[in-house]
Amino acid sequence: MRPQLKPISVVQRPAEVILLGHALEATYLDDEDGSVSTLLQVLAQGSRTVAELPAAMRERGFEVTEADMSAAVGALDEVGVLLRAGADAGLDAATRRRHESNLRFYDLFAGLERTSADFHRAMAAADVLLLGAGGMGSGVLQSLLGLGVGRIRLVDFDAVEEKNLARQFAYGRDDIGRNKVDAARDWAARYSPGTVVEAVHERVSDVASLVRLGAGASLVVCAIDSPNDVHLLVNEACFELGVPFVTGGLQYSMLFYWSVEPGVSPCRMCLELNRADEGETMPELSTQAVVLPAGRVNRATGPVAQLLAGFVTLEAGRYLTRTDPPVAAGVYHTIELADGMRTTRAPWTRHPRCPLCDRTRGA
Template identity: 60%
Template structure:
């Protein structure tokens, strides 16, 4: 394995080296004799294994032991500054060309243990069950196809209508009247051969139905809001199968998303029980108009957040950020953001 310094900015600064680890994060290292800068330069070349680095340092006039080099490499890797040189070349050329920007994004979480190419392979091998081909669901599908997710089982019961075209961009005028799942598959097939989209024209109305559909998948994304207890259905099915799921939605002007990882995070039933402890729901004085207020930018934003969380589960290079934690963006209040976590409930039979 050849360690290589990632493409990060490194600047000298009066006897020290400043590494721009992130746009707003700096690592300052003392470097009076220039040894750190020399080692970073050798690592940037990515042509030497650790024992060879010590020899190269000696050739440059620095006496450094192999143990010191190993300790420095381990520290740089812990800071997320190193990657495995040459790993992109383990992917076919056509894959590297199509997914160049994806691979460079994966650099952010790449390490000596898991390369960007490893992360792409994990995504390409993944099977995702996507419930819903509406605004959020079609946006998630588009993102997953662009990312090269290997297989997406797309479930929906609707047909394409003119009103959908304001915010569902996997369809066009020619698709009006078609089943959404078929129109979405046609779009995906024309966009990328790397993702198999399996269309399922079906209404999901029970945990058993979700369980049947989710069997053999690595992740479930829930982008539907009916029936009313669909989230509890998905929760029950995913717990039985032991696979994580991600949910996103819009309530009036509040955008939110969250996820559950069975066996690790509190589940959706825990939240349901906590809410029950707060007292029974009161009947509304007036029924709300069920109009869909989601515009194109809103669903694109939400679909992006949902897909990012889904990718954390598929790549496993960083923990999920929304496990048992509502992430909220208030669209009508200056785009303020909040997080609301919930805990295990002692009466939850699933989490027990």
């Protein structure tokens, strides 16, 4: 194995080296004799194994042992600035060309143990149940295809309408009147035939159908808002399937997204029970009468739908590849479109009487 320094900025100051990797993150290393900056220059070439590093350093005037180099490489890998050189070569040439930008994104999270190619293989092996082919769902479909996910089972019951063309870019005028899932499947086959897309023209109604549709899935993305309790249905089905799910939507002018990992994070039922407890401690809420209920109006323009699909797909990608921990597991994320794009994060806790989480509490 040949360790290689990631393409990060390295700043040298008297007796010190600064590694500038992730935004707003810097690593400071003592470098009294210049050996650290020299080692970094050697590692940037990515052409030597750890056993070959002492000779390369000796050529530059520094006497070090292989144990020294092993310790230094381990420390640099620990702070996330090393890659395994040549790891992409394990992928075929067509895959490397097609997924170049994806691989370079994975570099942010890769190290000597797990490579960018490994993250891509995890995505290529993934099987996603995608509920909904509307604004958010079609955007998620497009993003998952771009990432090279292996298989998608796409479920929707609607047909393409002219109004959909404002924000659902998997469809064109020739698709008006067709079942969305069929039109989306055909678009996907033209765009990225490496992903298998199965079209299911079906209305989701209960947990049993969700379990059936999700058989073999690695993850569920919920991009539908009916029936009214759909999130609770998907939540329960995902406990049966043993897979995480991600969802999101638009409420008036506020984007939201969150996820659940059964047995790990608080679940959607926990949120429901927590809200019920809050209602008991605040009885004034139950006595309030709704004079005018909010109408169901779809304000999701193209950019809004793409933004939401991006956040949801990024969270889905964290589960599918485990690049880094999910950021929305049991955490309600919001972006207020009509208030300066103000963002909030609101975590919720496991409820002690949640019947679903209780099954996994001792696991």
